[in-house]
Amino acid sequence: MNRHIRCTGILTALALVGAPTALTAAETVRLAYIDPLSGGFANVGNNGLAHLRFLADRLNEAEALPDGMTYEVVPFDNKVNASESLIALQRAIDQGIRIVVQGNGSSVAHALVDAISKHNRRNPGEEVIHLNYASIDPALTNESCSFWHFGFDAHVDIKVAAIAEHLANRPDVTDVYLINQDYSFGRAVAAAAEAFLPEARPDINIVGSDFHPLIKVKDFSPYVAKIQTAGTDAVVTGNWGNDMSLLIKAGREGGLEAEWFTFYVGLLGGVSAIGEAGVGKVKQISEWHANVPNAEMDEIVTSFKAQYPDFDWYYYRLGTMMDMLTQAINDTGSTDPEDIAFALEGMRVDTPIGEAWMRPEDHQLFQTLFLATLSNDVTHDVENSGIGFVTDERIELDDTILPTTCEMQRPS
Amino acid sequence: MDTAFFFLFNGIVYGLLLFMLSSGLTLIFSMMGVLNFAHASFYMLGAYFAYQISTHIGFWPALIFAPLIVGCLGAVIERYGLRTVHRHGHVAELLFTFGLALLIEEIVILIWGRNPMPYSVPSELDFALFEIAGNSYSAYKIFMMLVSISMLLFLYGIIARTRIGMIIQAALTHPETVDTLGHNVSRVFMLVFGVGTGLAGLAGVIGGNAFVTEPGMARALGTIVFVVIIVGGLGSLTGAFVASLLLGVIQTTAVAVDVSLADLVATVGITTSAADANDLMHKTLSQVAPILPYLFMVLMLISRPRGLFGTRDA
Amino acid sequence: MNHGLRLLSVIAVLTLVAVLAAVPHVVSSGFTLSLLNQIGIGVVFALSYNMLLGQSGLLSFGHAVYFGLGGFTALHVLHTITGGDLPLPVPLLPLVGGVMGLVCALALGWVSTRRAGTIFAMITLGVAELVAASSNIIQGYFGGEEGISGDRMSGPVLFGLTMGPQQDVYYVIVVWMLLSAGLMYLITETPLGRMANAVRDNPERAAFVGYNPRTIRFMMFALSGFFAGIAGGLFAINYEIITAEAVGINVSASVLMMAYIGGIGYFFGPVIGAVIYTLLSTVLSAYTEAWMFYFGVFFLIVVLYAPNGISGVLAAHTPVLRAHLMHRLMPAYATALLPTLVLLLGAILLVEINYHLSISGNYDSEMSILGVGFDAASWWPTLAGLAALVVGGALLWRTLPYVGLAWSEVRAELAGEAAP
Missing domain, CATH: 3.40.50.2300 (Response regulator)
Structure with a gap:
């Protein structure tokens, strides 16, 4: 992944050099993290949040996004409850956030897919994209699939x-x-x-x-x-x-x-x-475990542990997800969810242990x-x-x- | 059959734990007329204190100190909280303990966070004592049984034999008379509240590591304990005992029974369409089990508010 | 006098309607609108709860049952509308919720209201747990973990409301809120409402007058279930999803606290409670994870020291204001204000530091309160918090007697005025 960050970093630098100097105020790409942060599954949600923050910090440090843009993770607690998640989604939308990251609870994922497609239909120009890193009910990328939903974990x-x-x-x-x-x-x-x-x-x-x-x-x-x-x-x-x-x-x-x-x-x-x-x-x-021999991942495992001693690096796919998102923003030069969604379709990236492919037909990641x-x-x-x-x-x-x-x- | 015995055993362990909570609650309710909503919160505090103490000086001192601290805390809350709202009537008292339960949960989150605590069974007792038909019986569960039984015998001893026990017994049935006889009923209240909450704390010490120590543990038990004291009969320790064991066994064994209403009907020769598995007829007993306690409680309150063994209405 | 008052209240209501109607044209932020929508739902729900607790003296721990079942039914009906089998305009959906609430309250209230007091409270708790536990079993109706969701942009369009934008939902909620609040207020003026108060205060005497206390309780319970169902229907329209949590104890607890904090002794008390609760749970919760803690403390303080709630505290000042004696209280309040603020600051500092450190995921010990940044792990913020707590507490302890003194003087004066 480091290699990848470095690649995008260089690309960004080139883009910056080549770009006209009319730099606008650097935009913040905000990610609404909607997952359980209280209750019986709080530890799971907090673990994912730690992962996402760690990745966002790294990508920001490597200046992986174009035009000086940076990532910011905004957490919302949904108590793994479908209706709480929609309240959280509404709050995120009210704050102007248009990228939603969610993982835990397929019930939540279904509710969000449904609510986001309704929202996007009713509010053209204010679409929201849903990056799902852990809900793996196969229906999400089969009968209930949606253009705005991307599944980054192999389904059941x-x-x-x-x-x-x-x-x-x-x-x-x-x-x-x-x-x-x-x-x-x-x-x-x-x-x-x-x-x-x-x-x-x-x-x-x-x-x-x-x-x-x-x-x-x-x-x-x-x-x-x-x-x-x-x-x-x-x-x-x-x-x-x-x-x-x-x-x-x-x-x-x-x-x-x-x-x-x-x-x-x-x-x-x-x-x-x-x-x-x-x-x-x-x-x-x-999709990965810590003893898959790989120097790049070893470094991430160690530095993550140093920063968050309560957790182990677990969500390898979150790294893949953030790399894909970063590449989509770089490719299109846009943070508009519709542009990002089209860019993600069919995207292939090299992850430290092998290739990952976002199948365009159903937005299911294969790895x-x-x-x-x-x-x-x-x-x-x-x-x-x-x-x-x-x-x-x-x-x-x-x-x-x-x-x-x-x-x-x-x-x- | 052996598996049935295993379920019965687990049910009894859980039932005894329930009884440690419900005995204190019964005493408090019958003397003060207060349904202490926060009772299970003291159970939770017992578990957290025990965890904290055991990380420093081990499980065995925690077994002694944690319930004592919880009991003292309970007495203080009775003295400075409950007694203050007493003049506003029963509704205010109920609301006070209700708010208290909420606040204790938040305080626990404030101090220990939202994740479950790594409060584990002491290594001395962390082994399988014996095995019947492939099911091993953990030494800690036997220990839990012993602690609760000895604690309860001790309590019975106090109530039946000592002077303060006599006053408590009398205050249960004739609080006004006891008051006019010159006994300091309010001090007895404080004592009973302290002992009741301390007992809940002890249950927390031994239950917290057998199950899980997390901020939601009070809520999970809270209403079940109410069911126990209402079904058993308000003011009746015997009733609470019987109801605790009954509920403990029902809750643990129902999991094992995969019989649905449709299966029962089928045995007499009527087959229903198996098309809709969500249909009520096709729910197994294990799925229906969670509603049984509450159904029982509501029916009991409507038809016989004094409960199974109670002698007077709530 | 009476005529003047009536005119005044008519003007007040008309102003309120005008203001509420103008809101969407003034505010454009989606956040404010969704906040107002939540408040509107909360107001109807809390007012319906107060028909029990405030007006009939019935403490219920299961009011969410009627709210939730109303919401579920509304969504099921919405499905039928979407399917084209029922030409019902969506803005009328809360009525469906209300009818469901009424039906359930009639069925369950028949058994619940046989007793008052603690037994009633316990029955409602038992019924609430029963319904909550059933949600796992009757998955067809409750939809399991996923709940039931629907699309409000369906069915015939009424008054040009497509129900897509938040604005349309806002208007529907406002109309239903005003309608329900008005009806509930009218009920307090009817013989039934008056008898409910009598049954609350003294059931025996009410029975002597020839009213069966149980019948009165039952009727109030059923009506309260109806309005709770309307609130549930509004919830269904606003969020387009409902899960089993809606019938659970948390929702019952929050409506109880809304009503109680607002003040159960006054008709409009619960409105204040609903506004405060919604503001705390949406606005404050965005700033601090400890909002529920603050709310819990606030609730306990009200139970312990202000059993008539916020509206009770406000009402206590009305005669003082009328007698133009506020200036006599102000100096005492002003002296008590500073210690209170110091005490609060200390308490907030300590609570926030603790929360910040205890919630895992916050490995960065840097934090800020009121724009002042500091390191939560270092000792001085904790020390400052403790100092503020102790100093503020001690000063408050000293200044409270002044407030008491000022009040007794004012009270004496008021009594002197009233006597001749």
Whole structure:
């Protein structure tokens, strides 16, 4: 990424030299960060905010934006609540902010997609763009896709397909249990698992599927007992935040021996909660982890940790997102959301570990994925636990591509 | 069957924790006529104090000191807050404790932030004591059971055997008479409030690390404790005990039951269309379970406001 | 006299209408309009709550149920309108919410209002939790985590309101607010409103006069549910989305606090409360994360020391103003003002420093209050805050007796005036 920042920096410098000297007052590109900053998922939202601020500072320092423009991150708390998010969106729009960054909660993402397309239809010339770095309900880039929405994380189907591909070569795993949060995202995980796993290996049995209410469960031991009783070999869960760490903590206390296939165990609290008991057993599917050998990323991991000691660098895709946004602004010389959106469509960037591609048909980002397992023999650990990830499989961009049903409505 | 036992065990542990909260609340309500909205907030304070103390001098001193601090705080709040609003009537008292609950939550956020605290089970007790049918029973949960049972036996001992216990018992049923007999009822109030909140604090010390210590923990428990004391019967410790265990078991075991109304109907030969899974008929018991306590509470208030074991109306 | 007063209030109402109608032509900021929209919704909701707490003496912890269900129903109906199956103009949607609120209040009120006092409060709490918990089960109606959303730009256009711009929504809210407030005021003037007060003050005596207290409570409860439903319908139009939180305890708590802080003893008290609450929750929350803390402290102070709320404090000054005795209070107020400001400054400084340091994500310890920047982690701001707190508190403690003295003098004078 550093390389990329440097590239854009040089481009900017060239542009500045070549540009006529009539410099207007440097514009601030404000990003409304709408995510949970209070309540049960506050730690997740604060982590993302730290990432985004870190990236914005770096890009500003490298003068990555043209004409002396700088990024500013303006946080809004939405308590992972759909209607609170719309109030936050209204507030952001009232302040004149036109780029919205949001990640947590597919329910929130759906509400924002809907509200932003309504707003953009009613207020031509004041459009708002929605950069989504973590909500991965497949509907967002399929049946509910929108021109103003861009998804920067691989969606549920892509991730589950990768897990299924792995399980195809794992005859020791036959009985799979699904436990997920009771909302669109959790249901999408369960649906994808039920579709992809038996397809990859017909002898896989889904021995149980539970949905529990979002955030509200404080004691997962009854669920663990159920998983235990079902004779489970592997658990597939999309849980995140406290729902992840408490579930995995209960699993450890209940002496659950099954393997875990998770989306977010590396995100705050999960690894600390399971500790040594998770080594060799807990897996995560994500676009990156700290032990993917790469000097550029090592530098970011270290300096981020120095600046924000409570958090680990986790959202690799946020870096990709900011690079793409920066390039779009540089390419078009405009901060107008419509120009940015058209520039992002089909954009390819080189990230430190490989290429990323924004598919124009559905605004879904495709990137390299890693299936990784917890190990206690690592260079970079998670939350100072001494435990971190090692790669099981690296899935290349081309192998992650799934078809889309999106029928994009573009502004004429 | 063994799994059923595991659920029962978990339910009892949780139920005993509820009882530690509801016993104090019952005493306070029946003596002062105040439903202390902030009761679960003292539970939360107990957990946070215990976390703070345990980072410096360990879990065991915290087990003693945190409830004491919470109890003293409770007594002070009774003396300088609750007693001041008493002259404005019950509605004002209710509003005071309501505002207090809100404020305590904000103060906790102010001091400790919004993230969950890494308050964990002491390493001495962090192992599986025994295992039945693949389900391991953690030593800490057994410890929780022991603490709550011994605490409650102790409390019963005080109420049944000592002079102050007699006065409390008398004040429960005949507060005016006790007052005219020359006992300082308001000091008894302060004491009961202190002990009640201290007990909630103790529950926080042992519950905070078993579950999770975060600013929302008071809210999650707050109304459940009300349900317990109303269903059990206001002023009845026995009722609170039975209701606590009942609710504890219901809340933990319902998760395991995947039976829906449609399944029940199907057993007698009627099949319904499985087209709409959102339909009420296809909700499993585990999904319906969260509303049961409140349904029970409302029905009880309407039909029998004195509760299961209560002797007088609220 | 009575005639003059009536004329005066008619003029006041007309001025208010004129001002409210002119607002969108004067202010262009979207922020102000959305703030006013929120205030309008809050006013209707808080006034409807006061029909229970203030006028009938019923403390409810579940008023959000009628607000929320009204909102949900309004959005479901909006869907039907969008689908073209119902030619109902969107500005009339709050009526749908109101009817739903009324129906629910009739059904649930029948059981809730059998008792007053603490039992009533507990039943409302139980019902509120019951409805909130049901939202997880009846997902078709409540829409699960996503909630229910709709598009207000549909259906037949009424008075040229396309409902797209904020302005149109503003006019709809203003009209409904004035209409509802007027109706609620008229209810206080009817025998029902008067009997509600009697039932609040002394149910036995009301029963002797021949009114069944339970029936009176039930009727007030149902009407209050109707107006809460209207507020819910307005919410649905304004945000075009509603989630299960709308029926939850937080919303019930906020309307309770709005009404109480404004003053439940006066018809317009809750209006003040709604304005203050909305301003704090939208404007103040943009500046400080601690706004809920300040609000909580404020609420407790009102409960402890000013049980009649802000309007009660204002009303206490009316006879003084009328007797032209304000100048007697002013010196005492002025002396108490400075210590109060110092105390407040100290408290705010300490709270803000703490919040700044405790919220993770704020790794930069630099912060600023009132334009003064400093390093929150260093010791001197905390020390300054503590000093201000102690000095201000001590001075206030000293000056408060002067205020008390001035008041007793004024009171004596007022009594002397009234006596002959």
